[in-house]
Amino acid sequence: MIKIMQENWIRWSFALLLVFGTASLPAMADEVEAKAEAAANAPTDSDESHEEGHDEEGHDDHGHDDHGHDDHGHDDHGHDHHDATDLSHANASKELEAPGSIAADMAIYTLVVFILMVVILRVAAWNPIKKALDDREQGIIDHIADARRSAEKAERLLEEYEAKIAAAAQEANEIVAEGRRDAEATKERIVEEAREAATAERDRALNDIEIAKNAALQDVAEKSADIAVALAGKIVNKELNASDHQALIKETLDNIQEG
Amino acid sequence: MANPVLHIKDAYFFEVPKFAFPRNFTKPSDFPSIWLKLDPTVQHSEAELLAEEFPIDGMSKDESVAAWHDWAPNHHHAPYDVFYYETNKEAAEAEAAETGNELGEIDSIPLTVQKNVQKQILNDTEWLDNEVAGVWEEQGLLERYNHHLSGKIIIPQPFGGELRNLHEAESGFCLSKFMIVELFVVCFLAFVLNRYSRAIANGKPAKGKLANLLETFLLFVRDEIARPSIGSDSDFHHGHDDHDEHGHDGHHEDGPETYHLADKVTPVLWSLFFFIVTCNLLGLIPFVGSPTGVFGVTLGLAGITFLTTLISGSMMHGPVGFWLNQIPSMDLSFAIAIVIKPMIWVIEVAGLMIKHTVLAIRLLANMVAGHMVLLSIMGMAMTAAVGGGAMAYGVTPVAVIGATCIGMLELFVAFLQAYVFTLLSALFIGAAMHHH
Numbered sequence: 294m295i296k297i298m299q300e301n302w303i304r305w306s307f308a309l310l311l312v313f314g315t316a317s318l319p320a321m322a323d324e325v326e327a328k329a330e331a332a333a334n335a336p337t338d339s340d341e342s343h344e345e346g347h348d349e350e351g352h353d354d355h356g357h358d359d360h361g362h363d364d365h366g367h368d369d370h371g372h373d374h375h376d377a378t379d380l381s382h383a384n385a386s387k388e389l390e391a392p393g394s395i396a397a398d399m400a401i402y403t404l405v406v407f408i409l410m411v412v413i414l415r416v417a418a419w420n421p422i423k424k425a426l427d428d429r430e431q432g433i434i435d436h437i438a439d440a441r442r443s444a445e446k447a448e449r450l451l452e453e454y455e456a457k458i459a460a461a462a463q464e465a466n467e468i469v470a471e472g473r474r475d476a477e478a479t480k481e482r483i484v485e486e487a488r489e490a491a492t493a494e495r496d497r498a499l500n501d502i503e504i505a506k507n508a509a510l511q512d513v514a515e516k517s518a519d520i521a522v523a524l525a526g527k528i529v530n531k532e533l534n535a536s537d538h539q540a541l542i543k544e545t546l547d548n549i550q551e552g
Numbered sequence: 553m554a555n556p557v558l559h560i561k562d563a564y565f566f567e568v569p570k571f572a573f574p575r576n577f578t579k580p581s582d583f584p585s586i587w588l589k590l591d592p593t594v595q596h597s598e599a600e601l602l603a604e605e606f607p608i609d610g611m612s613k614d615e616s617v618a619a620w621h622d623w624a625p626n627h628h629h630a631p632y633d634v635f636y637y638e639t640n641k642e643a644a645e646a647e648a649a650e651t652g653n654e655l656g657e658i659d660s661i662p663l664t665v666q667k668n669v670q671k672q673i674l675n676d677t678e679w680l681d682n683e684v685a686g687v688w689e690e691q692g693l694l695e696r697y698n699h700h701l702s703g704k705i706i707i708p709q710p711f712g713g714e715l716r717n718l719h720e721a722e723s724g725f726c727l728s729k730f731m732i733v734e735l736f737v738v739c740f741l742a743f744v745l746n747r748y749s750r751a752i753a754n755g756k757p758a759k760g761k762l763a764n765l766l767e768t769f770l771l772f773v774r775d776e777i778a779r780p781s782i783g784s785d786s787d788f789h790h791g792h793d794d795h796d797e798h799g800h801d802g803h804h805e806d807g808p809e810t811y812h813l814a815d816k817v818t819p820v821l822w823s824l825f826f827f828i829v830t831c832n833l834l835g836l837i838p839f840v841g842s843p844t845g846v847f848g849v850t851l852g853l854a855g856i857t858f859l860t861t862l863i864s865g866s867m868m869h870g871p872v873g874f875w876l877n878q879i880p881s882m883d884l885s886f887a888i889a890i891v892i893k894p895m896i897w898v899i900e901v902a903g904l905m906i907k908h909t910v911l912a913i914r915l916l917a918n919m920v921a922g923h924m925v926l927l928s929i930m931g932m933a934m935t936a937a938v939g940g941g942a943m944a945y946g947v948t949p950v951a952v953i954g955a956t957c958i959g960m961l962e963l964f965v966a967f968l969q970a971y972v973f974t975l976l977s978a979l980f981i982g983a984a985m986h987h988h
Contacts, residue, residue, distance in 0.1 A: 311952050377629075378696035380590040381565075381704065381718040382558060385628040389719060390555045392847075392920045398721065399562060399848025402731050404855050410738040411823045418745035419819040421753060422770065428755030 514549055518542050556927040560845045560920055562730045563719050567839050570703035577698055580680040580688060584706055586715045587697065588674055592629065593687045596621075597679075599632035601669045606661050608639055633661040663723060667714075707732065730843040737830045737843075745826070773825050773974060774818050781978035782814035782985060788868075817981055820860050824853065825974040828915070832966030835919060836959060844969075845919040847912070854912035857977040861908075865984030878904065880988040911976055918969045922962045929955045 388394035522541065577583050580591075588594050596617070603616040611619060620635045627634070640659045648655045674680070688694045706718065713726030721728070748766045752758050758767045786809060828844060835842025843849045865874040878900040879893050933951035936944045 307956070311949055376700075378693060379700045380587055380629075380697070381700060382720075383590040383629045384631060384634070384717050386716065386720055389561075390557050392557050392560060392845075392916075394561075394847060395851065396562065396846065396848035398725060399728065399730065399846060400851040400855065403734060403843075403849045403852025404859075406731075406734050406738060407823065407827065407852065407856050410741065410827065411820060413738070413742050414745060414823055415819055417742050418749045419822060421749035422745070423815070423819075425749060425752040425755055426771075426774075429752070429757070430755075432755040 514546055517549065518545050521545055556924070556931065558719055559927060560841065560923045561719065562728045562843075562846045562848070564707050564709075564715055564721070564726060564728050565718050566705040566707065566729055566732075568703050568705060569839075570699075573703050573705055575698045575701040575704075577694070577701075580684045580694075581677045583697065583701075585670075585674050586706065586718065587701065588680070589631075589670060590629065590717060591684070591693075591697075593684050594673060594680075595624075595629070595631050597673050598669055599635075601673070602632045602636070602661060602666065605665070606636055606659075608636065609643065633666050636661055729841065730846055730849065733834060733840065733843050734831070734849070737827060737834070741826050741830060769825065769829075770822060773822055774815070777825075777971075777975050777978050778818040778821050779811045779814045781975065782811075782817055782982040784809040784811050785813055786810075787986070788813055813985070817860065817864060817978070820856070820981075821974050821978055824856065824977055825970050828853065828973055829967060829970035832919060832970060833963075835923060836962055836966065842919055842923070842966075844915055845923060847916050850912035850916040851909075853915070853973070854908045857911060857980060858908040860977070861904075861980050861984045864981050868985045869987075874984065875901070877984075877988055907976075907980060911973060911980075915969055915973050918965055922958070922965055925958050926955055926962065929958060 382389060522538070525541075580588065589598075599617045599620050600613070603613040603620075607613050607616040608619060617632070619639075620632050623635050623639075624630060627638070630638075637658065637660045644655055644658050647653075685694075688697070704718065707727050707729065709715065709724075709726055711725045711727065713724035714722040715726060716722040744762070745766065748758070748763050751760075751763050752767070758764050831842050831844040831849070833842075834840045835845060844853075862874070865877065868874075869877045875897075879897050880900075882889070882892075884892060929951050933944070933948045936947035936951075
């Protein structure tokens, strides 16, 4: 409850004021009436409350500060329902109730006090405030300039770094490409070597085969010649001399070769 | 209280609730002398003493006093010296009307004589506490007087001023309620704004509710009132034919606009705004009242604007140039100009005066009107209460709610009128500084 009242204290105080104000009205009215009575009873030679042009709701409002109609029906006759024992505005001049009456002393006083105030405030407030506001303005301008400079610098650095990164990437690509190129070359060399080695091996093998073949042929020819000679000797039973022998071999060999 | 206007107008006492400042004087000599001076018994004694030396023409002393007794009730219970003056004035006027002569000097009772008589009476404590006390006893006046004086803190008059009653001054310099309120406003503003200026020194940002509120108003007055109304420095360098110079005059467009001339006037406008708004707002505090509801104050403030206009105009155009500048520039042949220009000058100068007077009247009328409406609405509740009966219970809530709503409107008007006064002052000052 108290918390709610604290939160809405304006509304609550207004409501309370309304309630208590309304309740206390009769008491206030009693006081005003008593005052009016006392005023009426006071044996003064004052103004009879002279008739107003109108009557509010049929009741007479004794002693109440009637407002709004003091301007009419009133020459120099004091106020209606005036309490003669209230001397606070006795001996009133004609200007008393004019809201626009000119008080020259007040005007001069205000002028002087105001000039004094401008002088005091100039020292105590306006000049420092002006300076502080200018300082702040300058500070903001400086900060903006700083920020702009920083942004420019950052942009420049960014560009620089981007360029560097691009260069690095380029380099990396190149390195990779080179590596690939090297690998390719190595592979080709190895394959070439292998191929060469293989070729050499085959050639040697072919060579060996040729030699072996020739040797075998030689061997076969010699054997077959001997066999033929032996066979022929047997057949002719005659001995051939060595030269005949040789010629015969040669002839046989040629025959073999041709055949 | 007789007329509600008296609640709005200046007075020579501070009003507080009666229970907060009860008066319990036991004998007449304890009462303030201003109150005694207005008491019928004392006035009678004063009249007798004065009539001895200054009887009305053709009357004896006693007849004069008796004539005053007949006259006084219809003249706000004015004392004998006023009666003497008024009677002589009437006679002199009648004579002047009859003979057709000029009205001569009117016989009056010298102030010193009157003061001496009053002093003599008021110093006679024994007479006051016996005979006057007796009369008061008989009429029950002691109690009534105490009742009326309760809640009225009468301001002492240290500068020798003499009061006519609690609402009017008679002679000399009298310190009034609103004079003291004005001093309070000055001290208050000096304190608050000085604190604010120290809080934001060296360009620190404003912190806290009050500082931000003040800053909002300060910047508003500077950026939205002073600078646009008076113009930037380049407006002044261009002179009055700035329209055709813009094209080939590039150097002013470099960098941001500067407002050194406008900023010279800004402190006066700041002071005006804060002084007026504080005075206006004081009117919403019960028992204080707003000094700006008094013609003297608003006239004084308009005087400040006029002085600022005069000084800033003279600084721009020279003391003679300022007055010559009132004539708008016109292409006239010499023969016509010599006839027309003096007439226009008279009109313009009269306009200058009227403008500033209207400034004072506008503020006064706005403040008085608002307070009158508030008084009327609350008066309605009082009327219903005095009328008695159940009606009061119906009227009072309506009146309270109505008064609250009008109070809100007054709150707005308090700021609005301060703004209007400041803006118009700025425009007048700006107009005086520029070429016509």
